[in-house]
Amino acid sequence: MSKGYRKYFGKKLIWFVVTLFFAVVLNFLLPRLMPSDPVASIVNKVIGSSTDTTAAQEMYNHFAEEFGTNKPLITQFFIYVKNLFQGNLGTSFSQYPRKVSDIIKTSIGWTLALQIPAIIVGWILGNVLGAVAAYIRKGWDKVVMPVSMFISNIPAFGSAIILLYIFAIKLKVAPVAGAYSYEMIPNFSWKFISSVIQHYQLPFWSIVLISIGGQAIGMRSMSIYELNADYVKYSRFLGIRDKKIVGYVFRNAMLPQVTGLAMSLGTSIGGALVAERVFSYPGLGSTMFGAVTSADYPLISACTLMITLMVLIVTLLLDVIYGFIDPRVKAAQFDA
């Protein structure tokens, strides 16, 4: 690896670490900045209307100790970070005495296996459709654009529910909820895997559908912009074959789309997580919903941290890929 590349990737890595640090700080600080005492409100929620004051006091002390809220903020932060490094995310309230890290471990696998392939497939399909729409314009463009315009405006949970209604409720070709048949215990049998695949379809395609629309629109306008650029006119003037020009155009329009994917990840993940709730898919989205309804503070905070971490890692990966495909980054290594 040349010096230029090392510099580029080094910079990206430093940026990753800095952002991660701030994400952790925010995750730690935001709930603690609020005027209300988090431990008191948690105890209130857990105890409810019970009037047993000694029990409430005991519980308060227990959680105050666990969060360290009785210590100064900076000490709390160090305890928090130390625990993070040990993979200790605290104890769940709603599923007491399960460890939060344990719950996260089981749900994050489902989320990763669902979201990442779906986002990638949606991105590819969207870009191809957008580029084709830009190139053909007449006819095809008139059909594809309005349709993807409208689809991209249906909120993520909306398209999830519509798919659920059509395929699971009306046509009964897909299961209604879950990631596998409820009577099964996860194992490596063929029966279990086929059940997982069956349950995978609807959530997968609903997330694909969400990302197609937006990507197609972006790619189309990028391609149109590039097709009108001077270098295209000049190449035509020189008599370069259309096929070759389209290749250049596609590549140039593609680059911002890679960045676009990285930028849109943060927003699309929200919708995708909500889609999990619609299908009761046992991933982070459903876990978070459960945590919110049962006021399970450690679990919520762990979920948000995991989501941030996921987005950060994917962004870093995209930056690395971008470095390899963008000619300008490549050119920079010759300058160095």
Added chain:
Amino acid sequence: MKSTLKQLLHSPKFMTGLITFLVVLILVIVYPFIVPGDPLERIGVGTFAKPGIYFSLYDSVTTQRETLKLSNADEKRMAAAVDEEDKAAMKELIKKTETAYDGDLDDTVFLIEVWEENYDAMMQTKMKSADKKYYQRIQKRLEALKSADNMLVYDEDSEDSKTTITKTDYVRTGAVANVKVLPLGTENFGRDMLKELLAAAGTSLKIGLLAGIVATLLGLFFGLLSGYLGGWVDEVIMFITTMFTVIPGFVLLILISYSLGQEARGPMIIAVVIGLTSWTWTARSVRSQVISLRNRDHVNLSKISGHSLARIILTDILPYIASYVVMAFILQVSSGILAEAQLSLLGLGPKTTTTPTLGLMMNWAMNYSAHTNGSWWAYFPVIFIIAAITFSLNQMNTGMDQVFNPALRD
């Protein structure tokens, strides 16, 4: 300015967007005048009443009647009495006995006609006695309906005041004292769905508007500052905005909403929080616009003339980026509405018992499993109206983009 407006009015995209938006807006404003009352009033005791016209059965007994003799009234009455399972069994028997018919068996009235005509012949064929009994039971029920005599309705207190209802009695809906039209049925709490939906759309529009204003003002302020001043101010602001494009705004939104606690989460507080977590990309795009303007001649001239910073920004920079800011604002409004809906679906939406929002309605419908029990009217209209609002705003945005940025024109 005038010509730009004219161009906008000729842009088909902008106009579709504008008209869709106005239709929603007018519905939201006008509907409460047509159907007055509290949108959160629980009129239904059960959950999820189907859409339709409901008239009081009690009142219709005493309403003045007309006699109408309709030819297939009996068949229709019978059709209403057979369920899906019975229909499937009837179809199976007709198919099995190879009975000839001319029409569509999915049409229940026709199915019953065929059944009636051929029942005796079909029962002659060989079949299991359990099946035979099942078919006979269906037939018996149908026969009973056909031959059913008049109905008697008594007053609970005195048996003298009885009313006879014959099969040919009809009352005009308009003549019944109590009729309630529920175009979208009722939702899980038994509220008038359409009325609540439009009230919710109104709140959601307000939330989107406030979130958009907060985000645009903050974005504009920091974008101008960072783009015009440059230097360390620029670097700090850029550092923050770049970070927030990577850290999902949605995550911040969840953290803040949760930390606020249930009591503090009114719809407008949620709107402000949404605005606070989404200003960064407006700031970034404003900054890049300002940077390209910063060294234009007219700005330099103002600087040399000793005009104040505020004046330069107000007269030399803002007018040039105004169209851009309006477009960013429109997008912020639409993403604000979506953000509220998503937040509510995670159970972190506004905590209120007095105002519905689109997200809350969606959340309620999901909590009561409207999506799995087939009550489409409880969630589909909500999705549709969210899509219509965001679609209209985005169309307006694209239309403006094409007018201001000729390279994108069709």
